[in-house]
Amino acid sequence: MLIVEDISKENLEDVFKICSWNRTFAPRDDPILGKGRAIKKRLLLNMLDKNEPCAKIVYMDSKPVAQILFIPEKTIPYIHDPREDVVFLQCIFSPFPDSQRRGAAAALMRNLISECETGLSCLGGRPCSFMVTRLFAHEGDLSLSEFYGKYGFRQGIQEMFLEIKGGYTPRDVCEYQPLPDDLNKTVVMYNPLCEWGFYAAHKIQELVKGLDPGLAVEVFNIWERPEEYMKRSNQIVTSARAIFNTREVDGFWADREAFLRNVKEILIK
Numbered sequence: 001m002l003i004v005e006d007i008s009k010e011n012l013e014d015v016f017k018i019c020s021w022n023r024t025f026a027p028r029d030d031p032i033l034g035k036g037r038a039i040k041k042r043l044l045l046n047m048l049d050k051n052e053p054c055a056k057i058v059y060m061d062s063k064p065v066a067q068i069l070f071i072p073e074k075t076i077p078y079i080h081d082p083r084e085d086v087v088f089l090q091c092i093f094s095p096f097p098d099s100q101r102r103g104a105a106a107a108l109m110r111n112l113i114s115e116c117e118t119g120l121s122c123l124g125g126r127p128c129s130f131m132v133t134r135l136f137a138h139e140g141d142l143s144l145s146e147f148y149g150k151y152g153f154r155q156g157i158q159e160m161f162l163e164i165k166g167g168y169t170p171r172d173v174c175e176y177q178p179l180p181d182d183l184n185k186t187v188v189m190y191n192p193l194c195e196w197g198f199y200a201a202h203k204i205q206e207l208v209k210g211l212d213p214g215l216a217v218e219v220f221n222i223w224e225r226p227e228e229y230m231k232r233s234n235q236i237v238t239s240a241r242a243i244f245n246t247r248e249v250d251g252f253w254a255d256r257e258a259f260l261r262n263v264k265e266i267l268i269k
Contacts, residue, residue: 002060002103004111006053006121009046012044014057014064019195021067021095026199033153036198040238043192043223047075052122060103066094067102068112070131070246072122081171085123087116088134090193091238109151114162129166132159132237178230178246189229190240192221200240207260208244 007015016037020028047054052075058066069090073082089112094105114130116201133153135144144162151159157170186208190197201219208217221227222237235241236247242249249259 002107003056003092004056004107007044007048007057008053009045011049011057011064011109012041012048014040015044015055015067016055016195017064018067018095019093025203029224030199032202033175033195033199035072036192036195039192039198039221040195040223046123054122057109059122060095060099060102060104063099065099066092066108068092068108070122071111071193072120072134075122078222078229079171080230083129083169083171084167085126085129087120087128087131089131091219092232113151113162113164118156128164129163130155130164130168133161134159136238158244174230176235176248177234182243182244182246183233184245185218186245187228187232187243188219188240189232189237189242190219191237192223194239196239197221197237204240204242204259207256208242208263211260221253 020033020037026033029114038209044055052072054071055067055069059065070087071090071093073079073086073088074081074084074200076088079088090106092105094100113131116131119127129152133144133148145155148160148162151162153162154168156168158173161168177267186205188201188204192198194232205217205219208215220228227238232243244263249262249266
């Protein structure tokens with residue numbers, strides 16, 4: 001049996017039972033990952049104190065098996081020109097093999113869309129005008145564009161959207177402009193709403209320092225220093241992204257060899 005619940009102070013730890021399950025690149029008890037969880041927990045508690053629950057958990061036989069994370073654009077400090085009553089869907093995650101293909105993710109999407117139509121607590125009880133999401137690399141057989149497409153999402157300008165009570169309005173997207181101040185250094189941005197964000201930033205810093213111990217590395221939280229993010233990058237930061245010598249580094253940080261290869265190509269150029 002599937003039961004969907006909003007996050008609360010009582011069930012908040014269940015979020016981390018979903019996202020922090022053991023991965024090939026880090027065990028659950030890794031202290032750096034633990035710090036990332038603590039950073040995310042503070043942010044979620046702050047939202048709950050404002051009566052702004054922004055995540056839902058689905059339980060199967062009383063076990064938390066999947067979660068969905070969403071935030072009103074107006075409350076996200078690092079977004080240019082946020083739109084009124086628009087919800088940004090950051091991620092949906094259903095990691096456990098024994099609960100996949102049994103409707104957990106579908107239950108979350110249906111529940112969120114229903115509340116977007118009738119009224120969301122994080123919008124002060126108002127319905128949502130439209131919902132948007134930006135795609136990123138993920139694990140699974142079904143691409144995110146196909147998954148969201150099943151629920152009526154369509155492609156917009158660098159995002160997918162689902163109209164609820166209003167028509168889709170694109171938001172101007174600023175193109176990345178290299179900063180002279182970023183020459184000869186690495187800038188790592190991480191999103192604290194992903195508990196892997198701080199961990200990813202730490203690992204990127206380790207990789208870069210391994211190439212050149214003397215290279216300057218600046219790491220920052222995009223919720224705490226949104227102006228630094230907005231003047232550098234329009235790329236989605238699901239966990240962490242790096243700018244190396246004014247150029248954005250492609251590749252998933254956990255794929256060490258591919259990531260370092262991309263960094264070395266930038267060094268050669």
